[in-house]
Amino acid sequence: MALLSATNLVKSYGGRKVVDQVSLEVHAGEIVGLLGPNGAGKTTSFRMMIGMITPENGRVLFDGEDVTFLPMYQHARRGMGYLAQEPSVFRGMTCEDNLLTILETLPIPKSEQQKRCGALLKQFHLEHKRTQLARTCSGGERRRLEIARSLITRPKLILLDEPFAAVDPHTVEDVQAEVRKLADSGIAILVTDHAVQQT
Template structure:
């Protein structure tokens, strides 16, 4: 069941020129960015709570990738703020955000190719856990959780696409994040792999993580998420549950097309 979004929806607005900052969760307020004199983001507001999956969607050039990269810390906004549990993290670099609980999985393969599967996970576990015994407990638990125990000694280079993705997510969870940002997780994968991604996102939610997804595969993404923000020409056109998005006349006109259905 999708979480109650009534409070979240209210929190995505700036009221009377004053920022409304939710005390919990990941929030973006009045985000703006200009490239070469062209506004790419215009006062974008969004929020993600723990235990929900949220999509950041829109046509090419809508600003979704720029918004996503601002949240990760890959680029800096020209104006606006980013908050984690009410604390302003706008000026923090990506590695500081990671330490505070924001995990990130890029579209491109990010495993350490010269390491084994367990070596990949241990590389992160060593950073967050000083005790060697607890490090190994964490590595073993994640290998088991993502059904890659049998691959622990395998070189990462030899993994299939699905195995690699499970290894990457297990490694990301070794840092004990509260939120995880998935960049194009559905790009170039077959229907079986789409089902695996759906199960993984559901598992992350059950773990209590908030998940933010940006992807060009709108139908598959709407099938995975609880709600989404639709961007168009740098602004949030609407926010809502998948059924509300599909029924929205403006979204159908500029993004989905009149014949789109779930």
């Protein structure tokens, strides 16, 4: 059974259909790409799947449950992570604090928060940036920090919206390698991109 199943999603803005009958499935440990040029409706499709916006038609099932009309935070609680296309790091905070800010919302002891933070910084090769402000990160470091932050809740599925945007070619390879490792660990990945060769 698919972890995520979207069926016949439809969304219009101003009388213009931007998403028309989109259907897809993503299984645990699988990487699925949603490809197309800018303006093709990829981000709108993502936003319907994560509960940010409601489809006019269609259904979204997550882990066998109909989540079509549930709000975004309910999707997150069920194990769905989302990395937006737009930069989302807190630039005026350290890389460590970018992670701890989210970790502090979890019902776990402070020692476990610190442990998970350190493990994520190590996993994404950001230990050297631990105490530096996020604004000092390169495009690739910023993207890795955002992906690390999206893993804090230990999601079953991560939706990555244009994860290679504004990232240099060398870093694209690093991010691709990290995404493959996530899939190898059993996390389902749905990724959008407009550049087929990067995805």
